[in-house]
Amino acid sequence: MKKIVFLMMFLGTQLYAKEVKDLQCESKTTPTDIRINKPHFSWTFIGDSKSPKQGGYRIMMATSPEKLKYPDLWDSGPTSSSQSSGIQYSGAPLKNGQRVYWKVIIWGNNRGAVHSKVTWFEMGKIKNPKKAFQPNVFSKSKKGVTKISINCKDKGRTFEGIGAVSAGASTDLLYDYVDPVRSQILDLLFKPKFGAGFQHLKVEMGGGENSTCGSEPSHAFTKEELKNPVSRGYEFWLMKEAKNRNSDMILEYLPWSFPGWLKPNIYTQASADYFVAFLDVAKKQWDLDIDWVAAAENENDTDRNWLVNHMRPTLDARGYKNVKIQGPDDNSGDWKIFNDLEKDKAFDKVIEAVGYHYVTGREFTDNMVDGRGRPTTAKAKQSGKPLWASEDWSWTGKDWGGAGALNLARLYNKFYIRDQITKTLIWAPIGSIYKSVTWDKTGAMKANEPWSGYYEVWPTIWATAHTTQFATPENWQYLDEGCGLFDASTYKGSVVTLKDKNSANWSMIICTENTETLEVKIKKGLANDKVYVWKSDAENQFVELKSIIPKKKSFTIQLDPKSIYSLTTTTGQQKGTYEIPESKAFPFPYKEDYEDRKVGDLPKYHSDQKGSFEIALKEDGTHCLKQVAPEAGYDWMRIYRRPNIKPHTLIGDVNWRNFTCSADVFIEGGNVELGGRVKGSFLNGYRFMIAKNGSWKLIFNKKTLSKGNIDGFDGSIWHQLKIKFQDKKVEVFVDNKSVTKANHIVSSGYVSFASSYHSNLFDNLEVTPNK
Structure with missing residues (x-):
């Protein structure tokens, strides 16, 4: 009997087994003497009766097998692609004689992942080797004083804001709070110079399917409803509340799922009409003008022909010429869209900002800021097009250390210093999710007890305020020579400096890992009067310290380790507070x-x-x-x-x-x-x-x-x-x-x-x- 059972188990395993094998670099197994900067890779996927074909892949490459968990050379991220050959390397520049360890994860076309074994290849003498990006590192005196000179004539990109993504039903229970508490929470999220002061809000265009922590409803569940789209859910309400608090709030929307009537192809004229109908609800029923649409589906790339031939023409024809398109809003691809944009003028014209997710990776520890992730390419930077981290971080705002608040402030700085990214959006602005539901601890703050009115203001609110309360989108510009690192080996200690385009005011946001002494010299054209100082650390967040009066256009400040500082010549910042009701259990009976x-x-x-x-x-x-x-x-x-x-x-x-x-x-x-x-x-x-x-x-x-x-x-x-x-x-x-x-x-x-x-x-x- 045991033999029969074992045989049945063996046959069942064979029937449903998936395998990925024959991993090759430049059509060779474990080759040596690879001499090109960007070699090509392939593998063979063997499916099963449930998933006979490849539905997606993820390539990971690292300098050791142990580092494949958080790849330090290349991580393509999950890609919804059936391609299994001719895939070109898109990671960090490779070195002569370097051995690279790699593996792939393959998803079948009907779910189910299979991991390959770890393999390797070795580089020979590379022809015209690529140089790795080197961030700006500030000079230090023999006494260890870091010196920064800020100049109003310095070049730099325009700051586009810090924002948040309300999606995946992450804002679910906030809608059920009642005033005045609900209004207080919204103030802490969106009111300028009060709390987090998020400057950009991206919301989910719901499709009725689970999109992480729950499902959000569609404005047109049927084709018939498209004629008279319906305001469902809370996202329109949330946009309105955000806009009420900040008239300059930037609004954006993006679908995760789609209603069934749009299957099987979401890249059609009907889909473009569906996208535009969401704008109709916002405008006609809520008096909202949405600024951006992220096309076409969250973390599933986009479609050039659909954007050029359907989406953009439909927006224009329906009175939404001012609505801009951001894409691909993917979590993979290594900014490859720029390879297409440079060869396609029509596509380039349609895409007005390029956003990718988890640009620094997803190593949710205090080393996250040093993760390679998928940095922007030289081609992306040279394009002059706005570059966004269009969804990032995704952690609990309760923590100061680890992947928490200090790490997020470091990311804000890193994205400009390394990537020239001028807008970062985090998921999520608030965790309003039932306990035990997926990602129930994420968010910059927590509000999941509407029956009691209890909520928690977490350190991440104030880590974000260190940027948003000191610069506003489009009106402020980075000063590149004032942006850099204390130490070339880590992004944990960094500085970014920005100036107001319409005045002499400036702000400097500093993150430290170690104790630092900073000397700042102020060049002609920038404000040289009182400098206000705000600080956050593990014990206290967003505390105003004694201000500084520069002498001879220079000042020195002592900085504590593992802290965030904002230095500014502007005023009006505050740490907004309200009395929070006591926590209570859900009413019973x-x-x-x-x-x-x-x-x-x-x-x-x-x-x-x-x-x-x-x-x-x-x-x-x-x-x-x-x-x-x-x-x-x-x-x-x-x-x-x-x-x-x-x-x-x-x-x-x-x-x-x-x-x-x-x-x-x-x-x-x-x-x-x-x-x-x-x-x-x-x-x-x-x-x-x-x-x-x-x-x-x-x-x-x-x-x-x-x-x-x-x-x-x-x-x-x-x-x-x-x-x-x-x-x-x-x-x-x-x-x-x-x-x-x-x-x-x-x-x-x-x-x-x-x-x-x-x-x-x-x-x-x-x-x-x-x-």
Whole structure:
């Protein structure tokens, strides 16, 4: 019997095994004496019945096998490409005699990753070797004093701002806060010279599919809705609130997923119309003028012909000539788009800024700032086109060290010093996400208790303020000779200097790793009066210190280690504060009848993870909750990420264990679910699913605990579902009649509603202690 089982396991492994092999450099295995700067690479992918073809790849190259975890030579990032040969090296300049270790990760066309073994190649004597970029390093005196001279005639790019990306449902629970607390949180995010003062806000154009921490709704779930697009979700509201606080706020939007009616090809005229309809909602229903559209799909590259022949002409024809296109907004590609732009004038004209994600890599430690990532190329810098880190960082703002606040300030500086990047956007501005949901700790600050009003202002708010409160987009310019490093070996200690284009004012943002003495000489044309000093460190953030009066156009300042300083001749900065309400657990017991919000609005305290749930009218004129996504959408990162099971929404407390939950349901079609003790984004927990014909299942995670059918079940009327959890005992009731019992495991989690892709209805949610 054991032999038969082993044979079945072996055959099953062979049937579904994927393999990547035959890794070659310049068509040779482990070659030596490679003499070109940019060799080419190939491999063979063997798929399985589930994923017979390659759907994407990632190449990693490093100076040792150990460093392949955080590649120090080249990391292509995940690419949605089936190419497996002729792939040209795009990493750091290679050296004579250097051995390079490399591997690839391949994703099948229907998900599932396979790693190659580590291999290597060796360089010979390179013909015309490339030189590595060398950042500006400030000179030091024999006494160790770093000297910087700032000059108003110095050249430098225009500062375009620091911003944030509200996407992936990361701002979910902020919408449910009530004033005045909600307004206070928004002040800390967007009010100039008060808190973080984000100057650019990019939002998700929702598609109804999970886009990281949940799903955001679409403005046109059907082709018919495109004629009268709908303001759904909270992103339009968030843009309006940001704009109310800063009239110069720069606005941008980008899709992660698309509704199903646009499948299978998102690069069509219909898709261009869909993009423009989002602008119509913003303008006509919210009086918002959006400045930028990032095209075409988050981290999945873009399409030249679509942009040139459909997107740009449609924007122009519909009255949006002022809306600019940024692209490719990818997390891979090593700025290769410039190879296309220099050969294609029409494409170059359409792309008005170039943005890439995670430019310094994703090593979430204090060494992140020294990660190579995907630096801008000489060609990118020489183009003169605006260069953006269009999504970066993605960490918890609670930390000072590690990958936290100090690291982020260092990144802001590094991106200009190394990459000539003039705009950085972080994900996310705020973590308003239920606990246990994917990336629930990310954000510059936290606000995930709308029922109590509690929120947390994290150090990253003030690390960001060290730039945003001292320079404004388009009005300020970097001074290149005043931008550089204290030590050539690390970006942990850095300085950037900027000047106001319309006055003699200047600001200097400094990050330190070690104790430093800095001497600043001020040349003619820059303000030479009082210099105001602001400081942040691990203990205290954004503290104004004693100001400095330069003598003979010069001053010296002592700098503490692991700190951020802003020196400026401007005024008006402040550390905005409000009294924060106390933290409280989610209300228990809890009732929700959906009567306190308008039809079409989001339900209070719900967190959609897939599909879209909104307030709707019942036949009797009262309100209920409705699942409105009519079909599965065009899923974001469909090659790399496992899909969520079905449309579902979470509510409650992740710590709920022993309780009874009930809700009324109307099954328009397919099936509905009531769940409890559910955690995360993938319906892990207990779920009672019932179909319109009365068939049902009790499920835990992916396992069916019991199933059956209710005789005489009337699928044309409302029914009440109820689940009682008491330690290991789980009992399900339909219309107050016990249907099934299970003696399983003890767990805790949220209550959930789930639905097939039908307009199913939910009402009268009630969560109570057991009697």
